[in-house]
Each structure stands twice: as structure tokens, then as C-alpha cells.
Amino acid sequence: xxxxxxxxxxxxxxxxxxxxxxxxxxxxxxxxxxxxxxxxxxxxxxxxxxxxxxxxxxxxxxxxxxxxxxxxxxxxxxxxxxxxxxxxxxxxxxxxxxxxxxxxxxxxxxxxxxxxxxxxxxxxxxxxxxxxxxxxxxxxxxxxxxxxxxxxxxxxxxxxxxxxxxxxxxxxxxxxxxxxxxxxxxxxxxxxxxxxxxxxxxxxxxxxxxxxxx
Amino acid sequence: xxxxxxxxxxxxxxxxxxxxxxxxxxxxxxxxxxxxxxxxxxxxxxxxxxxxxxxxxxxxxxxxxxxxxxxxxxxxxxxxxxxxxxxxxxxxxxxxxxxxxxxxxxxxxxxxxxxxxxxxxxxxxxxxxxxxxxxxxxxxxxxxxxxxxxxxxxxxxxxxxxxxxxxxxxxxxxxxxxxxxxxxxxxxxxxxxxxxxxxxxxxxxxxxxxxxxxxxxxxxxxxxxxxxxxxxxxxxxxxxxxxxxxxxxxxxxxxxxxxxxxxxxxxxxxxxxxxxxxxxxxxxxxxxxxxxxxxxxxxxxxxxxxxxxxxxxxxxxxxxxxxxxxxx
Amino acid sequence: xxxxxxxxxxxxxxxxxxxxxxxxxxxxxxxxxxxxxxxxxxxxxxxxxxxxxxxxxxxxxxxxxxxxxxxxxxxxxxxxxxxxxxxxxxxxxxxxxxxxxxxxxxxxxxxxxxxxxxxxxxxxxxxxxxxxxxxxxxx
Numbered sequence: 001x002x003x004x005x006x007x008x009x010x011x012x013x014x015x016x017x018x019x020x021x022x023x024x025x026x027x028x029x030x031x032x033x034x035x036x037x038x039x040x041x042x043x044x045x046x047x048x049x050x051x052x053x054x055x056x057x058x059x060x061x062x063x064x065x066x067x068x069x070x071x072x073x074x075x076x077x078x079x080x081x082x083x084x085x086x087x088x089x090x091x092x093x094x095x096x097x098x099x100x101x102x103x104x105x106x107x108x109x110x111x112x113x114x115x116x117x118x119x120x121x122x123x124x125x126x127x128x129x130x131x132x133x134x135x136x137x138x139x140x141x142x143x144x145x146x147x148x149x150x151x152x153x154x155x156x157x158x159x160x161x162x163x164x165x166x167x168x169x170x171x172x173x174x175x176x177x178x179x180x181x182x183x184x185x186x187x188x189x190x191x192x193x194x195x196x197x198x199x200x201x202x203x204x205x206x207x208x209x210x211x212x213x214x
Numbered sequence: 215x216x217x218x219x220x221x222x223x224x225x226x227x228x229x230x231x232x233x234x235x236x237x238x239x240x241x242x243x244x245x246x247x248x249x250x251x252x253x254x255x256x257x258x259x260x261x262x263x264x265x266x267x268x269x270x271x272x273x274x275x276x277x278x279x280x281x282x283x284x285x286x287x288x289x290x291x292x293x294x295x296x297x298x299x300x301x302x303x304x305x306x307x308x309x310x311x312x313x314x315x316x317x318x319x320x321x322x323x324x325x326x327x328x329x330x331x332x333x334x335x336x337x338x339x340x341x342x343x344x345x346x347x348x349x350x351x352x353x354x355x356x357x358x359x360x361x362x363x364x365x366x367x368x369x370x371x372x373x374x375x376x377x378x379x380x381x382x383x384x385x386x387x388x389x390x391x392x393x394x395x396x397x398x399x400x401x402x403x404x405x406x407x408x409x410x411x412x413x414x415x416x417x418x419x420x421x422x423x424x425x426x427x428x429x430x431x432x433x434x435x436x437x438x439x440x441x442x443x444x445x446x447x448x449x450x451x452x453x454x455x456x457x458x459x460x461x462x463x464x465x466x467x468x469x470x471x472x473x474x475x476x477x478x479x480x481x482x483x484x485x486x487x488x489x490x491x492x493x494x495x496x497x498x499x500x501x502x503x504x505x506x507x508x509x510x511x512x513x514x515x516x517x518x519x520x521x522x523x524x525x526x527x528x529x530x531x532x533x534x535x536x537x538x539x540x541x542x
Numbered sequence: 543x544x545x546x547x548x549x550x551x552x553x554x555x556x557x558x559x560x561x562x563x564x565x566x567x568x569x570x571x572x573x574x575x576x577x578x579x580x581x582x583x584x585x586x587x588x589x590x591x592x593x594x595x596x597x598x599x600x601x602x603x604x605x606x607x608x609x610x611x612x613x614x615x616x617x618x619x620x621x622x623x624x625x626x627x628x629x630x631x632x633x634x635x636x637x638x639x640x641x642x643x644x645x646x647x648x649x650x651x652x653x654x655x656x657x658x659x660x661x662x663x664x665x666x667x668x669x670x671x672x673x674x675x676x677x678x679x680x681x
Binding site: 013062066 | 286288305307311313315320322323324328333335337
């Protein structure tokens with residue numbers, strides 16, 4: 001296992017004690033969008049990954065895991081990329097499960113859900129996910145969850161919803177742009193990772209998290 | 215006798231190669247923390263196989279120094295050598311170092327079995343059997359969650375983790391604050407066991423001097439971001455004398471610095487450097503200090519010695535003992 | 543090996559260890575060739591610093607009571623080796639010097655001192671013969 005994968009696993013284990021809440025959120029999301037299978041995938045992926053890509057930061061802040069990251073034989077860069085790897089793993093898991101569910105729901109509701117549609121919703125989901133995480137992660141890495149928290153999730157959400165609204169994006173209209181969505185997402189993530197590395201260096205320089213509470 | 219040889223685990227010293235027989239050395243280290251606090255000209259070293267006590271009041275700079283030593287905090291001047299490597303050394307160096315604070319820096323909802331499963335992939339030499347054996351020795355239940363542990367048990371857990379990945383340098387940052395004397399004594403025993411191997415070393419920072427009274431080999435005294443004294447425990451104790459006299463006996467004498475003078479209506483007490491002790495008059499009682507005497511007087515809040523203490527508001531404090539979660 | 547340290551003795555810890563090991567060797571509790579615990583094991587057992595035990599052993603070795611073999615450990619030496627005798631002679635000399643210093647203050651002369659020494663030796667002989675008589679009476 002590479003160091004990046006180890007960090008992704010560490011993130012998984014960090015949130016693992018709270019997995020039942022995760023499943024609940026997922027189930028609620030499914031229920032919410034059950035009636036619109038085409039919207040289900042991007043919406044679910046977006047909201048779910050938005051919450052859970054950042055969840056390790058939430059736990060880390062409370063548990064003082066910053067020290068753990070500094071003490072473990074784990075290169076700093078691998079640690080940072082590991083956050084991205086974790087987010088991508090989340091995407092893959094969420095996208096696969098929700099696509100399968102969407103197809104089944106569509107079949108049950110006799111709504112058309114072609115292979116083309118699947119490709120489109122996946123590309124859309126990727127783009128939404130990537131932009132969201134690309135904004136969130138450098139902020140979380142630089143400032144930690146407590147200082148970012150609501151803003152960290154609300155900002156990308158606002159950006160994305162605003163963009164969707166402005167561009168009048170709907171599933172049919174985005175069919176032409178699929179490869180662009182994949183590439184744009186990948187580029188956003190890579191740029192984000194580069195920014196995160198710089199942001200992290202500034203964080204190292206500062207005195208660190210809040211002092212001890214007795 | 216050959217039986218004893220086997221238990222000293224020579225394979226630890228084979229990798230990575232150690233160029234000196236110092237566990238660590240700080241030379242002229244400086245690191246700015248805020249406008250009002252910085253580490254300045256911090257120099258001390260520890261030969262392999264011994265325990266060094268890092269003593270100082272809260273805010274003296276102990277945690278900041280430890281963070282610099284571990285490479286967590288960048289330094290502005292000077293150099294640091296850690297287990298034969300210049301800091302920041304290779305990441306693999308962390309395989310050999312165990313860090314113990316007064317709390318476990320782990321997810322509170324992890325069970326102790328999960329702790330092992332999570333940390334194991336990062337270490338080349340994780341000894342699972344040892345981990346379980348240590349938990350048993352320390353009276354820790356494998357099925358317990360990290361949040362269920364008392365402070366003392368958390369400290370022992372982190373020691374168990376460090377020993378399980380075969381660390382040869384243990385760094386303790388104020389592990390005993392808030393611990394009862396029984397646990398503090400157990401800690402001294404654990405350190406004694408750890409030092410049976412002469413390739414093992416310990417850095418122990420504390421403001422509780424009784425922790426190190428007996429087991430400390432070397433001491434470094436810090437105050438206001440500087441090293442006040444360093445050397446073997448005997449050397450440090452011998453560098454000072456406690457002087458006691460009546461309220462008027464200890465007036466400023468030429469050439470004698472009265473450290474942390476405490477004056478009441480009936481008596482006065484201060485610390486002086488041994489070399490200056492003879493310059494005092496015959497009216498005073500001069501004695502060899504205890505470690506506590508030294509810590510108290512050196513760390514005393516003396517407005518004459520700390521002019522910037524009273525200057526301005528909103529200063530950033532020196533690092534508090536390592537970052538902690540709210541469930542500490 | 544039995545070492546009991548006192549915190550309030552006013553005597554440095556390494557000195558206490560030295561004296562107790564010395565006594566044990568001289569009284570035969572520690573036989574010649576007996577292995578002593580390593581400096582680290584002793585430090586661990588007594589909850590003191592390794593430097594302290596190392597110093598105690600170093601001085602015991604310098605005075606010929608024990609021998610340290612690198613990689614093997616510390617062993618009790620033969621009691622009547624030249625170094626030990628030298629050490630005992632030094633102790634006698636120190637004791638006599640102390641007596642001399644006090645005697646000077648009291649204004650005693652050489653003959654007075656010899657008289658006191660003879661008196662002490664005689665008293666010791668009497669004690670020994672008293673013990674012998676008492677033992678015979680019991681028998």
C-alpha cells in the first residue's frame with residue numbers, strides 16, 4: 001500500500017465509528033430523490049461527498065489528530081494527497097451505489113434511463129464533486145474544520161448551485177460536454193492539491209491549533 | 215549472560231545507521247513564535263541510553279522546543295540532530311520515535327483493537343503480540359474505547375503504541391500533569407524498563423520536578439524561551455545554591471545575581487550561582503538546592519528579568535503542550 | 543543483592559549504593575565471583591538514574607571491589623586483592639587523621655593518643671573474652 005492509500009485508509013478508519021450516521025444520510029438522500037432518478041445520482045453524490053469528504057477533518061479537530069499525522073511515518077505530501085484519495089474513493093463508492101439505485105428506481109417507475117443518461121449523470125456528478133472538494137479541501141487543510149465548518153460546505157454548494165442555475169444546466173443539455181466535465185474535474189482537483197500543499201506549509205508555520213482546555 | 219544479550223535487540227541499531235551516539239542535539243536553535251515569545255539560542259544534547267528531563271514553568275518554551283526537535287515546527291536559526299540525522303530527517307526516522315502526551319491523540323471512538331489496526335500499516339516493525347501484552351500489563355481492555363480511558367490510562371496507551379512499533383526514543387511532553395502519584399510512579403518504572411536497553415533514550419518534559427528527582431540522568435532548565443542550565447542532574451544541581459536569610463540579609467550584592475528572590479517579613483530566600491555564593495555575607499545560610507528549589511526560583515515571575523511580560527496586550531502565547539482535542 | 547536507599551540520609555545515592563555493596567562484599571553476603579545486576583537493571587529496580595548506578599559501580603571497580611567486563615556485566619572481586627587492601631589502609635589513615643585533628647584541638651600529645659589506642663584494643667579483647675566466657679557458660 002502506498003503512503004497515499006494508507007492515509008486514505010486512515011481517513012476511512014477515522015470516520016468508521018460514525019458510519020451508521022453516514023448510511024442514514026445516504027438513505028435519506030435516496031428517499032428524497034427517489035422520485036427523480038436522473039437527478040438522484042448527481043444530487044446524492046454531491047451532498048454525500050460534500051459532507052463526508054470533510055468529515056475526517058471534523059473528527060481530527062476534536063481528537064487532536066494533527067499530532068498523529070505529524071508523528072506517524074507519513075510524508076506530509078502523502079498525507080495531503082490522501083485526503084484527495086479518500087474523497088475520490090468516496091465518489092467512486094457513492095456514484096456506483098447511487099447509479100445502481102437510480103437504474104433500479106427508474107425501471108420501477110418505468111422512466112427512461114439509458115446508458116447515455118448514465119454516462120451523463122456520472123460526468124455531471126464528477127464535475128460537481130470535483131469542484132466541491134477542490135474548494136473545500138484547501139480551506140480545511142489550511143484552517144481546520146472548526147474554523148471552516150459551515151462556510152466550508154456552504155461555499156462550494158452556493159458556487160455549484162449558482163453555476164447550475166446560471167447555465168440552466170439540466171441533464172439533457174449537458175450531453176455535448178461530457179469529456180470536458182471529466183477533464184475539468186480532474187484539473188480542478190489537481191490544482192486544488194497544489195494549492196493545498198502551499199496552504200499546509202503556512203499552517204505548519206503558525207502556532208498550531210487552539211491551546212489546551214483544562 | 216548470553217541470554218541478556220539477546221534481549222537487547224541489536225537489530226534496532228542496525229537500521230537506519232547512526233552516525234553519532236547522541237540521541238539528539240540542539241545547537242543554537244531559534245524559532246519565533248510571536249512578537250513576544252521566541253526560542254533563543256537553545257542548545258542541549260542527550261547521549262544515547264539516558265533520560266533527559268526538560269524542566270520549566272508553563273510558557274517556558276518546552277513544548278515549542280519539542281515540536282522543533284520533532285520537525286513539526288520549523289526553526290529560524292541553528293541546527294537539530296535527531297537520532298543521527300539532521301532535522302527534518304527522513305520520514306522513516308519517525309519509525310523510531312514515540313511521542314507521548316497527557317492524552318491520546320487518537321479518535322475517541324476507536325476501540326483499542328482498532329487503534330492497532332489503524333496504526334499498524336504505517337510501521338515496519340509493529341509487534342502485535344507486544345501491543346496486546348502491554349495493554350494487559352497496563353490493565354487496558356482491548357475492547358475499551360479511547361474515550362473510556364482515564365488520563366493515566368491514555369498515557370499508558372500511547373506508551374504501549376510507542377513500544378509496539380519499537381521506538382528507541384520516547385518523547386514525553388508533560389505526560390504527568392493531572393496524574394495521581396501512583397500513576398506517576400508507574401511511569402517512572404516504565405521508563406526504567408525502557409532504558410534497560412542502552413540504545414533507548416527518553417526526553418521527558420515536565421513542570422513537576424519530583425518526576426525527575428530520582429530517575430533523571432540529564433536535565434535542561436528552560437525559562438522564557440532560553441536554556442538556563444543543562445548538563446547531568448548533578449552538574450545542574452551543583453551549579454546553584456539556595457541562600458536563606460533574614461528579610462534584610464539578601465540585599466543586592468555586587469556581582470551576585472539573586473535569582474527569583476522571595477522576600478517576606480520574616481525571611482528571604484533566593485537562588486544564586488555556586489560561583490557567586492561566596493560573595494554573599496556570612497549572615498546567610500547556603501545550601502545545595504533541590505531540583506524543586508531551582509525550578510521555583512528560576513521560573514519565578516520577576517519583573518526585573520522579564521521586561522516584556524508587562525508590555526502590551528494581545529500577545530500570542532508560546533505553544534501549549536501539544537495540540538489537543540476537546541475531549542481531553 | 544540487597545540495597546536499601548534512604549532519602550533522608552544526607553548521603554548521596556551513589557555513595558549509599560557503594561557503601562552497601564562494599565559492606566555486603568566484606569561481610570561475605572556477596573561472594574567472590576557473584577554477578578551484580580547491570581547498572582541499568584539496578585537503576586530500574588531502585589528507581590534511580592542510570593548515571594547514579596554507573597558512578598557507584600565505577601567507583602567500586604576503581605577501588606577493586608568489583609570488576610566490570612564489557613558486554614558481560616559486573617562481578618565481585620577477591621576481597622584481599624591489592625587494591626582492596628589499599629582502600630582499607632586509606633580508610634584507616636582517614637580515621638586516624640580525623641582522630642589526630644580532634645586530638646590537636648584537645649591539646650593531646652602522641653603518647654596520649656597511643657594510650658587511647660591501647661585502651662581501645664584492650665577493651666575489644668575484653669569484649670571478645672567476655673563473649674567467649676558467656677558462650678561457655680551457656681553451653
